[in-house]
Amino acid sequence: MPAPAKLSTKQRLQINRQKMTEQDPLVRNANFGEVNLGLPEKVALLEAERCLLCKDPKCITGCPVGVNIPRFVELLSQGNLPEAAQCLLNDNALPAVTGRVCPQETQCEIECIRGNKGLPVAIGYLERYVGDWARTHSDQQSLQVASPSGKKVAVVGSGPGGLTAAGELAKCGHDVTVFEALHKPGGVLVYGIPEFRLPKKIVQEEVGRLERSGVKIVCNTVIGRTYTVPELREQFDAVFIANGAGLPVFMNVPGENYKGVYSANEYLTRVNLMAAYQFPRSDTPVLQGQRIATVGGGNVAMDSARTAKRMGAESSMIIYRRTRKEMPARSEEIHHAEEEGLQFEFLVAPVEVVGNEKKWVTGLKCVRMQLGEPDASGRARPIIIPGSEFVVPCDVVVVAIGTRANPLLTATCPDLKLNKWGNIIVDDNCMTNLPGVFAGGDIVRGAATVILAMGDGKRAAKAMNEYLLSVQA
Amino acid sequence: MHSIVAKAQLSPNVTRLDVTAPRIAQIRKPGQFVIVRRGEDAERIPLTIADADAAAGTIALVIQSVGKSTQELVALKPGEAIADIAGPLGHPTELIASGRALCIGGGVGTAVVHPIAQGLKRCGVAVLSIIGGRSKEWVIFESELRQLGEVVVCTDDGSYGRHGFVTDAAKDALAAGGIDVVYAVGPVPMMRAVVNVTKPLGVRTIVSLNPVMVDGTGMCGGCRVGVGGQTLFACVDGPEFDGHLVDFDLLMDRLGTYRDFEQRALAACKDGTCKVGLK
Numbered sequence: 058m059p060a061p062a063k064l065s066t067k068q069r070l071q072i073n074r075q076k077m078t079e080q081d082p083l084v085r086n087a088n089f090g091e092v093n094l095g096l097p098e099k100v101a102l103l104e105a106e107r108c109l110l111c112k113d114p115k116c117i118t119g120c121p122v123g124v125n126i127p128r129f130v131e132l133l134s135q136g137n138l139p140e141a142a143q144c145l146l147n148d149n150a151l152p153a154v155t156g157r158v159c160p161q162e163t164q165c166e167i168e169c170i171r172g173n174k175g176l177p178v179a180i181g182y183l184e185r186y187v188g189d190w191a192r193t194h195s196d197q198q199s200l201q202v203a204s205p206s207g208k209k210v211a212v213v214g215s216g217p218g219g220l221t222a223a224g225e226l227a228k229c230g231h232d233v234t235v236f237e238a239l240h241k242p243g244g245v246l247v248y249g250i251p252e253f254r255l256p257k258k259i260v261q262e263e264v265g266r267l268e269r270s271g272v273k274i275v276c277n278t279v280i281g282r283t284y285t286v287p288e289l290r291e292q293f294d295a296v297f298i299a300n301g302a303g304l305p306v307f308m309n310v311p312g313e314n315y316k317g318v319y320s321a322n323e324y325l326t327r328v329n330l331m332a333a334y335q336f337p338r339s340d341t342p343v344l345q346g347q348r349i350a351t352v353g354g355g356n357v358a359m360d361s362a363r364t365a366k367r368m369g370a371e372s373s374m375i376i377y378r379r380t381r382k383e384m385p386a387r388s389e390e391i392h393h394a395e396e397e398g399l400q401f402e403f404l405v406a407p408v409e410v411v412g413n414e415k416k417w418v419t420g421l422k423c424v425r426m427q428l429g430e431p432d433a434s435g436r437a438r439p440i441i442i443p444g445s446e447f448v449v450p451c452d453v454v455v456v457a458i459g460t461r462a463n464p465l466l467t468a469t470c471p472d473l474k475l476n477k478w479g480n481i482i483v484d485d486n487c488m489t490n491l492p493g494v495f496a497g498g499d500i501v502r503g504a505a506t507v508i509l510a511m512g513d514g515k516r517a518a519k520a521m522n523e524y525l526l527s528v529q530a
Numbered sequence: 531m532h533s534i535v536a537k538a539q540l541s542p543n544v545t546r547l548d549v550t551a552p553r554i555a556q557i558r559k560p561g562q563f564v565i566v567r568r569g570e571d572a573e574r575i576p577l578t579i580a581d582a583d584a585a586a587g588t589i590a591l592v593i594q595s596v597g598k599s600t601q602e603l604v605a606l607k608p609g610e611a612i613a614d615i616a617g618p619l620g621h622p623t624e625l626i627a628s629g630r631a632l633c634i635g636g637g638v639g640t641a642v643v644h645p646i647a648q649g650l651k652r653c654g655v656a657v658l659s660i661i662g663g664r665s666k667e668w669v670i671f672e673s674e675l676r677q678l679g680e681v682v683v684c685t686d687d688g689s690y691g692r693h694g695f696v697t698d699a700a701k702d703a704l705a706a707g708g709i710d711v712v713y714a715v716g717p718v719p720m721m722r723a724v725v726n727v728t729k730p731l732g733v734r735t736i737v738s739l740n741p742v743m744v745d746g747t748g749m750c751g752g753c754r755v756g757v758g759g760q761t762l763f764a765c766v767d768g769p770e771f772d773g774h775l776v777d778f779d780l781l782m783d784r785l786g787t788y789r790d791f792e793q794r795a796l797a798a799c800k801d802g803t804c805k806v807g808l809k
Contacts, residue, residue, distance in 0.1 A: 238747050240567050240574070240614040248749075277616040279747055283553060305751040307761065314754050314761060314780055316787045323750035331744065332571065337798040340573040340599050341744075342791035416783050463748050465766060 064106055074176040075104040082396035086366045089252045089334060092393055093157070093185075101186040105134035107171065107178045115168035116180060121512030122155075122221070124148040126165060130183055142191035142198060145184065150224035151217060151263045151511065153192050154246060156185025157255050159508045160387045192262040195269070202271065203230035208525045211236065211293040213280045213466065216244020217507040218299035218498030220264065221514030222521070223272045226297075229522045233271070234293070236278040241330065244301055245507070248330040249322070251360050253367065254390075257329075281466035286473065286494065294528065295493045295521045298481060299514060302499035303463025307456055308352065312410030317344055317418030321353070321361045321457035328364050346453030348372045350421045352407055353457030354384040356506075359394050361455045366397055373399050374449065378406040378426050378439040402449065404428070406439065410454055420448040460504045478503065486520035487513055493528075495521055531611040535588055540670040541663065544594050544638050545604040546580070551615050552587030554579065560649035561623030561738065561770050565746040566591065566603070567614035573599040576743045576765070579618060580641040581648075581674070589615075592641035592670070598795040619746045620769045624736065625649045629710035630656040632703055633675075634696050634724055636716025637663060640671045642738050646713045651678045658682070658709075660699045662716075666690030697723045704731055711736065714773060718785070722778040735773035739764045741784055756780045 078094040079085075085092055096104065108130045116126045125148055132141035145152045159165075161181035169177030191198065208231045212219045215237040223233045241247050243260040268274060280286065280300065289296050305320030307313055319327075324343065327333040331341035349365035351358050354377035366373040375394070377384060380403045384391055395401070404426045411420040425445035428437035462479035474482045474490040480503055481489055481496040488495050497513025499505055536548040554564060563578045581590035595601045606612065623646050631650050635643035640661045647657045657679030663669040666689040675681045682699050683691030692699055697720070703709060704727065712735040714724040721737045728735040741753040741764050748766035755764050756777030762768065 238616065239745060240616070248745075277614050279616055279619065282617065282619055282747075283557075304748045304763070304766075307751065307754075314756065314784065316784060320751040323744060323752045326744055326750055331573070335571075336791065337598075337795045339571040340602075340795065342788050342795075344787070463766075465747055 066109055069106055069109055070171075072103060072107045074107065074179055075100045075182070077179075077182055079393075082393070083398070085253065086363070086397035087369075089367055091256055092253050095189060096182055096186050101183060102134055102136060104179050105130045105183055108134070109170060111170055115170065116165040116178075119165040119168035121164065121508045122149050122515050124165075124184070126180055129187060130178065130180070133183060133187055138187065138190045138194070139197050141187050142194070145187050146191060146198075149184075149511070150221045150267065150514075152184050152188030153259045154188070154217065154255060154263055155508055155511065156181055156183075156188045157259075158250060159184075160506065162388055164508070189259075192259065192266065195266060203228060205232065206230040206525065208232065208294040209234070209292070210521065210525070211289045211296045213286075213289070213296065213298045214238075214244055214300040214498070215242035215264070215274060216299060216301050216498065216510060217246060218510035218514040219244065219297065220267060221511040222297045222299065222497070222518045223514075224267050224270065225515055225518030226521060227267070227270045227272050229518075231522070231525065234273045234275060236280055236284070237274060237276045238279040238300070239330065240276050242274045242276060248326045249357065249360070250507075251325065251329055251364050253363070254360065279465065281469045286466065286470035290491075290493065294525055295495065297487075297514070297517050297521060298466065298489075298494065298496040298500060299498040299510065300463065300466050300500050302460035302504045303465070304461050305456065306459045306461055308407055308458065310407060310409050312412055312418075313456075315410055315412040315416050315418045317346065317412075317452055318410055318454045318456065319344075321351070321357045321455050322460065324361050324455045325357070325364065328368065334368060343368070344453050346370055346451065348374070348451040349453045349455060350374045350376050350449055350451040351455040351457055352376045352421075353459075354379065354386060355457065355459075356386045356390055358455075358457035359386045359390040361457050362399050363394055363397060365453070365455065366399060370453075374451070375399060375401045376405050376407060376421065376423065376449065377401065377403055379428065379436060380404060383436045404439065406441070407454075408446070411448055418452055418454055420450045421454055422446060422448050460499070462500060462503070466500075487517035488520060488524070493524060531613060532615050533611045534606055534608050535586075537606075537608050540592065540641075541668045543596070544592060544641075544670055546641075547591045547593065547604070547606065548583075548588045549591060549612055549615065550587055551589045551617075554615065554618050555582040555587050555589050556584045558582050558589065558618040559622030560625065560645040562618035562620050563746070563769060564589070564591070564615050564617030564619060565743070566612055568599070568603050568606070569613040572602065572613070574614075574744055574746070575599055575603070576619075576740070576746055576769075578642040578645070578738070580644050580671075592638060594638040597792045598798075616746065619765060621767075623649055623713070623770055625653050626655055626711050627653055628655060630658065630708050632700065632709045632712045633657055633659045634700055634712065634714040634716070634720075635659065635661040635671070635675075636696055636720040637668065638670070639716030639720070639738070640669075640675075642715040643713060644671050644674055646715075647675055647678045658703060660684065660696050660703065662686070662696040662699075695723070696720065697727055700724060701727055704728065704733060709733055712773075713737075718778055718782045721773060721776075725773040725776070725778075729774050736770050737773035737776060738770045739768055739776065739781060741781060742787060754784070
């Protein structure tokens with residue numbers, strides 16, 4: 058197809074930001090189908106025309122994996138999807154995933170020049186469009202297979218960080234094996250992020266693409282138990298540790314072990330990975346509360362509370378100790394949660410889980426908060442208002458206040474340097490204190506985002522490739 | 531996939547499956563467990579590694595069929611396979627280096643005691659096992675334990691061995707003296723009863739806890755147990771703990787979380803909507 062004539066900047070400025078089609082909020086809050094339905098081709102091409110093709114594009118600097126945004130958007134606007142896909146995949150191993158779960162509004166889109174006067178280019182929508190084209194047209198893409206380097210690399214964890222590193226390392230010709238503790242690859246993409254935000258089929262297809270490029274994935278292998286890092290190091294020329302954040306943090310309040318209190322990890326794992334929403338067709342159950350209170354204000358809290366609504370809860374509440382403004386969740390998720398009829402209790406913090414004589418949860422005793430001076434995170438510190446105790450009646454509580462480093466791997470690799478929270482210490486190249494052992498993602502950062510883990514995976518892969526070449530020399 | 535190489539019915543509701551898992555067979559230690567997932571749509575179930583043959587590359591899983599998931603597992607035949615086995619998980623048993631140990635097993639818990647007794651024997655520790663069941667046909671692992679030391683069998687109805695509970699036999703053994711440590715695995719009321727006997731005597735007692743688990747690697751926190759006033763995760767902090775510090779009421783209570791679901795799953799089986807027996 059011949060490229061259409063280029064639009065002038067003035068013509069581009071006249072195009073308004075296109076809208077994503079969504080499932081109706083009051084329909085979708087009762088099903089697990091995807092919320093965002095994607096852009097039709099015409100709309101995607103039109104949105105791509107909004108890009109001003111800046112000479113000095115700021116959007117790229119906002120992207121943790123440095124996607125060449127103007128280039129793939131330009132190719133898209135020309136209708137050249139094979140090359141747009143190739144361009145995007147060069148920089149990002151999982152575009153159909155990041156197109157759905159990245160907080161674009163604080164990364165690439167916030168840097169977009171069009172945002173200075175009006176709305177930025179919908180980079181996330183376009184990435185999703187091209188990423189989806191790539192995964193459904195694998196026959197139209199040539200696989201880049203480098204000549205074998207003769208080096209073997211182990212990647213610990215098949216979440217976003219591990220998969221990204223694996224893809225990059227395979228591109229360099231290394232023989233890559235990814236070890237996953239669970240029975241399915243994908244890490245947080247399959248156990249944590251719900252189907253309605255990221256269909257599992259998409260994760261499988263992205264994993265499939267990596268496997269076709271030569272990456273081997275071995276499930277049911279718990280590094281720290283089945284093999285230790287020193288054992289891996291004997292078998293492999295380099296190791297990348299991306300085993301995630303791991304252990305859920307609980308509130309440490311009375312009543313927290315009553316029946317009906319879940320960590321968000323457990324609640325989401327039961328519903329997503331183990332398909333508890335299909336019980337008894339699937340074997341794993343999950344308590345179906347009528348009134349579910351989710352504690353926390355991040356993406357995981359939104360995912361849990363929205364999942365609870367879909368599981369049939371009459372009322373699904375978010376309990377957050379600051380205000381809407383301070384919530385760390387992606388703005389689209391908060392907006393979607395509001396549309397779906399979730400209730401928000403702001404400036405409220407739990408102090409006790411209340412239960413009946415049979416130790417089933419019956420409520421969450423809370424206090425009201427007010428905001429004080431900014432704390433170390435730069436957000437206003439919540440302060441308890443004395444005498445403000447009240448009970449939120451509920452039958453299930455989901456605790457989504459974060460995770461901490463899982464010591465399973467590090468405890469069996471005693472020479473690895475950790476910080477006081479148990480996270481692995483790395484240099485700018487993601488290298489640990491042990492030669493040939495690299496680490497990235499949540500096990501280094503503490504709980505963060507998919508894309509930051511992917512950024513680490515990419516940076517680590519580059520450094521590992523250099524390391525492997527230097528060892529060879 | 532993990533092929534079933536041998537299958538044996540040990541008691542009316544306890545089945546032993548020997549399955550291929552070469553790496554786990556090679557490195558497993560007493561007290562460790564695996565997470566087993568039979569296949570698509572199946573639950574992840576924690577099962578103690580009751581025995582292993584490193585040369586043959588097999589591990590022994592001893593399963594009490596109580597719900598749909600365990601019934602489906604024990605319906606598997608030799609030659610068929612289990613999709614997923616992950617492990618070995620949990621901390622190995624804290625074995626004493628010398629002296630005399632009392633190993634107490636109740637019901638299916640006797641299979642969990644077996645690898646502990648194996649480990650103790652290897653350390654040169656003298657092992658006295660007290661094992662029990664409702665009646666003769668419910669006693670398991672007797673001959674295996676006899677190879678590792680003296681065994682006292684107790685049955686609730688007196689149909690075999692000593693008439694009475696394992697705790698009665700344990701009291702006598704402890705009264706005779708010379709026991710350095712007790713390992714007790716069985717139903718929660720049995721472990722609690724053993725601890726009630728050993729605590730006043732000040733004899734160290736290790737118990738193995740079996741709370742509900744999903745991943746078995748510390749990620750979900752579903753296996754929260756109370757130990758010495760602290761909340762710990764049985765999968766990564768245990769599964770064995772100092773019995774004198776364990777909150778058995780909490781364990782018992784949390785084990786009941788999914789009782790209604792278990793019945794619904796079994797009812798669905800009877801309707802013919804599940805896969806038991808369709809093989």
